Amino acid sequence: xxxxxxxxxxxxxxxxxxxxxxxxxxxxxxxxxxxxxxxxxxxxxxxxxxxxxxxxxxxxxxxxxxxxxxxxxxxxxxxxxxxxxxxxxxxxxxxxxxxxxxxxxxxxxxxxxxxxxxxxxxxxxxxxxxxxxxxxxxxxxxxxxxxxxxxxxxxxxxxxxxxxxxxxxxxxxxxxxxxxxxxxxxxxxxxxxxxxxxxxxxxxxxxxxxxxxxxxxxxxxxxxxxxxxxxxxxxxxxxxxxxxxxxxxxxxxxxxxxxxxxxxxxxxxxxxxxxxxxxxxxxxxxxxxxxxxxxxxxxxxxxxxxxxxxxxxxxxxxxxxxxxxxxxxxxxxxxxxxxxxxxxxxxx
Ligand code: UD1
Numbered sequence: 614x615x616x617x618x619x620x621x622x623x624x625x626x627x628x629x630x631x632x633x634x635x636x637x638x639x640x641x642x643x644x645x646x647x648x649x650x651x652x653x654x655x656x657x658x659x660x661x662x663x664x665x666x667x668x669x670x671x672x673x674x675x676x677x678x679x680x681x682x683x684x685x686x687x688x689x690x691x692x693x694x695x696x697x698x699x700x701x702x703x704x705x706x707x708x709x710x711x712x713x714x715x716x717x718x719x720x721x722x723x724x725x726x727x728x729x730x731x732x733x734x735x736x737x738x739x740x741x742x743x744x745x746x747x748x749x750x751x752x753x754x755x756x757x758x759x760x761x762x763x764x765x766x767x768x769x770x771x772x773x774x775x776x777x778x779x780x781x782x783x784x785x786x787x788x789x790x791x792x793x794x795x796x797x798x799x800x801x802x803x804x805x806x807x808x809x810x811x812x813x814x815x816x817x818x819x820x821x822x823x824x825x826x827x828x829x830x831x832x833x834x835x836x837x838x839x840x841x842x843x844x845x846x847x848x849x850x851x852x853x854x855x856x857x858x859x860x861x862x863x864x865x866x867x868x869x870x871x872x873x874x875x876x877x878x879x880x881x882x883x884x885x886x887x888x889x890x891x892x893x894x895x896x897x898x899x900x901x902x903x904x905x906x907x908x909x910x911x912x913x914x915x916x917x918x919x920x921x922x923x924x925x926x927x928x929x930x931x932x933x934x935x936x937x938x939x940x941x942x943x944x945x946x947x948x949x950x951x952x953x954x955x956x957x958x959x960x961x
Contacts, residue, residue, distance in 0.1 A: 614642050616958065617701040617720075619692065621649030621676070621712030623657055624889045627870055628707045628730060630665035631783040631790070635951040639959070644668070645699055649688045649712040650675040654847060660869045664798075665791070681711060681742055688715035696723050703728050703958055706750060709743035709888075713750050721753045728958060730783060732757035733764030733773075734888075734909035741819065743888075756961060758954050760784075761944050763912060780953035781946015784889055788874065788896045789948045795874040804872050807840050807863060811933070812880035812899075814887050816846035820904060824855065826924035830904055831858040833926040837933060839881055844868045882933060891919055898941065902932050912944040 616636070620629045629646075636644045648670035652658045662669065674691040676684055688711065696704065696719055704720035706713045707730045720727045732751050736744050751757060751773055759765050760782035768774045801808075813834060820826050827849075834841040835858045842863045868876065874893075877883065883894040883901045891910050894901040901919040913919040916939030920932040946953075 614703070614959065615645065615699065615701040616642060616703045616705050617645045617647060617696060617699055618705040618707075619647045619649065619712060619716030620670075620707060621651035621674075621688070622708075622710045623652055623661065624887075625707040625710065625712065626658070626661035626665065626667060627787055627889070628783045630661075630667045631786045631951040632705070632730065632954055633667055634790075635955045639955060642955070642959070645672075645701065646670040647672045647674065647692060647695060647716070649692070649715065650677055651684065651688070651710060651712050653677055654867075656867045656869070657847070664869050664871055685711045685715045688712060689719050692716055692719040693723065696720060696725060701725060703756075705730065705958070706754075707731060709734070709747040709750070711742065711746065714746040717750045717753055726756070727754040728756040728758060728954075729754040730758045730780075730954060731760055732777065733759045733761075733768040735764075735767050736905075736907045736909050738907055741817075756957060758950075758957060760946070760950065761910075761912060763944070778953070778957050779946075780957065781948070781950035782892065783950045783954070784892055785896055785945040786948050786950045788893060791871060792874060792878075795871040795878070799872055799875050801875060801879050804868065804876060805842055805863065805865065807842055810840045810842045810863070810880055811837060811882050811884055812876050813841050813843045813884040814846065814890055815843070815849050815885070815904065817886040817905065818848075819906075820886050820924060821849050821852045823924075824852075827852060828856055829924040829926045830929070831856050831862065833929040834862045834884070835859040836926075836930060837861060841884065842876065842880070844873070844876075884929070884933070892945070895919065895941070896945075900935070900938065902929055904929065912942070915939065916941065 676687045705728050706716040717727050757777040758780045768777045886904045895913045906923045922928040
């Protein structure tokens with residue numbers, strides 16, 4: 614059996630590492646890797662491949678940045694050529710980025726079966742490019758690999774459940790696997806001098822491309838009772854002109870996945886607009902403030918573990934003070950999502 618896996622952005626490298634490790638254990642599967650080049654900076658891409666020991670991509674499309682249409686179109690055109698040549702049994706796509714929809718669309722037009730890892734998530738906000746990408750990818754996929762029961766129910770409402778399998782979440786597998794490696798490889802001191810801090814990330818278009826929202830977030834960070842450590846995505850860095858903030862915000866370069874796990878482990882709480890980090894905070898039992906107006910990972914909201922605060926500085930500052938939490942439940946499987954995914958691909 615031949616699989617072509619398509620990845621391009623930071624969170625996809627982490628998810629693919631889990632599945633690729635499982636594929637390596639099996640006989641009779643050829644895994645061809647396409648990197649679209651959506652993320653291309655060394656610390657946004659190469660470092661993840663090295664650290665997570667992901668096989669070197671067979672193809673790099675070197676698409677780079679651009680408007681959504683242009684970026685997606687370039688990926689689509691180049692992927693199509695490769696799929697015609699490789700003739701895989703499956704195309705495997707991950708998550709909700711422009712690389713996901715480009716890969717899925719190229720395969721669909723060539724009548725190649727598509728499997729979607731992290732299917733069934735919805736924010737119900739079509740202003741997010743990610744929401745368009747995931748709705749469309751789920752609709753044209755042949756196999757939906759689903760991380761949570763809530764996502765299964767959402768697929769049922771869209772009459773897509775027939776092709777869906779609950780696998781658990783690859784990000785949960787990942788954190789279980791890489792946690793110890795993070796501690797062996799890095800020390801906190803090698804990343805930051807702060808001992809007590811909140812860990813923050815900001816990169817979503819709805820926050821970075823709206824000056825008022827970005828300012829509100831930076832105002833909240835500036836007024837917090839602990840330093841806010843902020844590994845900064847290049848998109849956000851490029852939008853900081855005119856934004857006022859003080860030295861309570863400790864900006865550092867984007868960190869690797871293992872460094873991120875270590876920071877998470879040592880943080881007091883998390884502030885983020887990322888989907889992945891909300892869940893990683895939950896897995897590591899760190900309270901989270903989500904700086905968006907909705908979340909796809911609604912299970913994390915139970916028991917005060919995560920609060921939706923948008924870009925409302927007052928609400929962010931209020932919720933960061935909550936310190937009462939209920940016992941957590943395991944919503945995201947038992948750490949065998951990678952195995953379940955490869956089983957599903959082999960059995961269909
Ligand atoms: C993308 C995904 C988002 C995911 C995120 C993870 C889409 C629509 N969005 O957002 O769902 O959560 O990746 O990080 O696919 N840039 C660099 N160097 C890089 C990559 C990006 O400088 O290596 C800058 C460029 O200025 C670029 C901007 O970041 O224009 C945005 O990059 P892009 O890949 O379009 O989207 P992300 O914001 O990273």
